[in-house]
Amino acid sequence: MPAHDVLIIGAGLAGQRAALAAAREGASVAIMSKVHPVRSHSVAAAGGINAAIAYDTVKGSDFLGDQDAIEVMCSEAPGEVMHLEHIGVTFHRNEKGEMDLRAFGGASMKRTAYVADITGQALLHVLYEQLMKHHETVERYEEWFTTSLLQDEQGRCAGVIARDVRSGRMEAFTAKNVILACGGAGQAYKPTTNGLIVTGDGIAMAYRAGAPLMDMEMVQYHPTCLVETGILITEGARGEGAHLLNSGGERFMEKAAPNKMELASRDVVSRAEQIEINEGRGVGPGGRGIYLDVTVVPRKRTLEALREIVNLGKDFAGVDITREPITIRPGQHYIMGGVKTDIDGRTPIEGLYAAGEVACVSVHGGNRLGANSLLDTLIFGRRSGEHAAARAASMAMPEIDTHAQLRRDSDAIDAIINRPRDGRRVSEIKDELGEMMNEYAAVFRDEQGLQSARETIARLKEEAGKAWIDDRGTVFNQDVLGAIELGYMIDCAEATVVGAIERKESRGAQFRTDYPERNDEEWLKHIDITLDGDGPHVSYSPVAITQWQPEERKY
Numbered sequence: 001m002p003a004h005d006v007l008i009i010g011a012g013l014a015g016q017r018a019a020l021a022a023a024r025e026g027a028s029v030a031i032m033s034k035v036h037p038v039r040s041h042s043v044a045a046a047g048g049i050n051a052a053i054a055y056d057t058v059k060g061s062d063f064l065g066d067q068d069a070i071e072v073m074c075s076e077a078p079g080e081v082m083h084l085e086h087i088g089v090t091f092h093r094n095e096k097g098e099m100d101l102r103a104f105g106g107a108s109m110k111r112t113a114y115v116a117d118i119t120g121q122a123l124l125h126v127l128y129e130q131l132m133k134h135h136e137t138v139e140r141y142e143e144w145f146t147t148s149l150l151q152d153e154q155g156r157c158a159g160v161i162a163r164d165v166r167s168g169r170m171e172a173f174t175a176k177n178v179i180l181a182c183g184g185a186g187q188a189y190k191p192t193t194n195g196l197i198v199t200g201d202g203i204a205m206a207y208r209a210g211a212p213l214m215d216m217e218m219v220q221y222h223p224t225c226l227v228e229t230g231i232l233i234t235e236g237a238r239g240e241g242a243h244l245l246n247s248g249g250e251r252f253m254e255k256a257a258p259n260k261m262e263l264a265s266r267d268v269v270s271r272a273e274q275i276e277i278n279e280g281r282g283v284g285p286g287g288r289g290i291y292l293d294v295t296v297v298p299r300k301r302t303l304e305a306l307r308e309i310v311n312l313g314k315d316f317a318g319v320d321i322t323r324e325p326i327t328i329r330p331g332q333h334y335i336m337g338g339v340k341t342d343i344d345g346r347t348p349i350e351g352l353y354a355a356g357e358v359a360c361v362s363v364h365g366g367n368r369l370g371a372n373s374l375l376d377t378l379i380f381g382r383r384s385g386e387h388a389a390a391r392a393a394s395m396a397m398p399e400i401d402t403h404a405q406l407r408r409d410s411d412a413i414d415a416i417i418n419r420p421r422d423g424r425r426v427s428e429i430k431d432e433l434g435e436m437m438n439e440y441a442a443v444f445r446d447e448q449g450l451q452s453a454r455e456t457i458a459r460l461k462e463e464a465g466k467a468w469i470d471d472r473g474t475v476f477n478q479d480v481l482g483a484i485e486l487g488y489m490i491d492c493a494e495a496t497v498v499g500a501i502e503r504k505e506s507r508g509a510q511f512r513t514d515y516p517e518r519n520d521e522e523w524l525k526h527i528d529i530t531l532d533g534d535g536p537h538v539s540y541s542p543v544a545i546t547q548w549q550p551e552e553r554k555y
């Protein structure tokens, strides 16, 4: 049975950064990913990485972010960005040859380093090259799917159970520490900017093991997604100066954010767009969109700094964005919530860490600033890796009998494969879940909609337990993985809806039309959700405030 000091589940930016940090500390490290590492969703990140200002991040979070964690992230940011440059990331340079910075939403000055609009790809490939250098100390389990966490009798995390996607073989892995770096849960929504692999696996596995989830009600809608597909047009476009226009050709952000205009924080811009659409000033089919006008940016600059979205516009909307406006709307993009951790990535379960989008430190609180996620993945990926390696140095390898759990997960997979073909299909349930979340747990929410979402989720949970699949084989059986992922997404959606019902105020990405004001007196606190028996249990934890008392948020 494989055994490692530090076993990292997920090989996006958070996972790879954690692996490199733990390897540098001398630990024996393994990194596992359900897809090849450079296909991890971090590869899609476009606009850039912030060396963020702490106050901007606190304000962006609508004062729900934990200020101690934000200060750590922001004070370590410049060093991390320089480190990336030193290991080979070809950040864009200005005419003087210095690292160029672009404007991003909610930032008081230009703080976003970028590689055209393929920043995630550039970072991920450089980190993977670095991992190659450490091939003697870092074992890679590529195309292995983790099904559950192993725990000893005291509840400590002691490894994972996983399935080799290529062969269908099940295996137990022991580890002194497991770091979850499994990304977000965007696929619980439809449409979403997130790829098909972003299914909340890490969040659900930790939740099922007893770890609390935090801020799950905070789901980010990005202001500029293509209307039909939900494909993202990077905030970099507005950073370069693009305008948002309604059907009357008005720059309506003048009303919502007279100072920052299109570069207000994402929750503010998405809400302003949705109001235009709801009040009949939308554009495109059914008036469901808003114009993003990139033609105001010099064409040469667009072709150089936004070349990917020039291609996306042509391929997915038939629009040359250098010559005409493109129709966009708010779309699900990111979850601020996740597995509750401290600033070293530790969860309350001993031996279990989490970093990146799977985690909630909480540096994003009610709303994440654009380009702050890449920063979060790297800072807290590194810190988790370092901390886990240090912990490993002072302990023995856990001795744990893995047979029962290995058998349980193998039997569960066999049961899925052998389900009679008379229930609903996995894909149908997934579509219903996503569309329902996009209706009731979106930019605007209310009690009635959220309660109906909760009822639907309860029914879908039942149906998912019987959903059937086509593929009965062992080699690359993506069908069976899809059925497992559906269960993970339903857990995440349930936690989101329960949190959104609980929070009876409007803050950050949570706008309750029945409670339209922010209410610091009662709700300046995190909502934590733990699994109690079969269902979610709600509790609260305080927001860490160091320097900045909550104040009215204006852009």
Ligand SMILES: Cc1cc2nc3c(=O)[nH]c(=O)nc-3n(C[C@H](O)[C@H](O)[C@H](O)COP(=O)(O)OP(=O)(O)OC[C@H]3O[C@@H](n4cnc5c(N)ncnc54)[C@H](O)[C@@H]3O)c2cc1C
Pocket: 009, 010, 011, 012, 013, 014, 015, 032, 033, 034, 035, 037, 040, 041, 042, 043, 044, 045, 046, 047, 048, 049, 050, 119, 120, 144, 145, 146, 147, 181, 182, 183, 184, 193, 194, 195, 197, 198, 201, 202, 232, 333, 334, 355, 356, 357, 358, 370, 371, 372, 373, 374, 375, 377
């Ligand atoms: C289109 C788009 C553009 C974006 N642009 C930006 C940007 O410009 N700047 C910014 O800051 N943020 C951006 N973001 C957000 C940012 O890209 C993500 O939040 C971040 O990359 C997440 O990184 P991660 O390492 O946490 O997870 P991911 O990169 O999603 O990696 C998750 C890893 O976990 C593995 N995994 C998951 N489940 C399992 C399992 N069961 N078993 C084994 N392995 C598993 C996956 O294979 C993968 O390796 C963007 C997001 C999108 C969707």
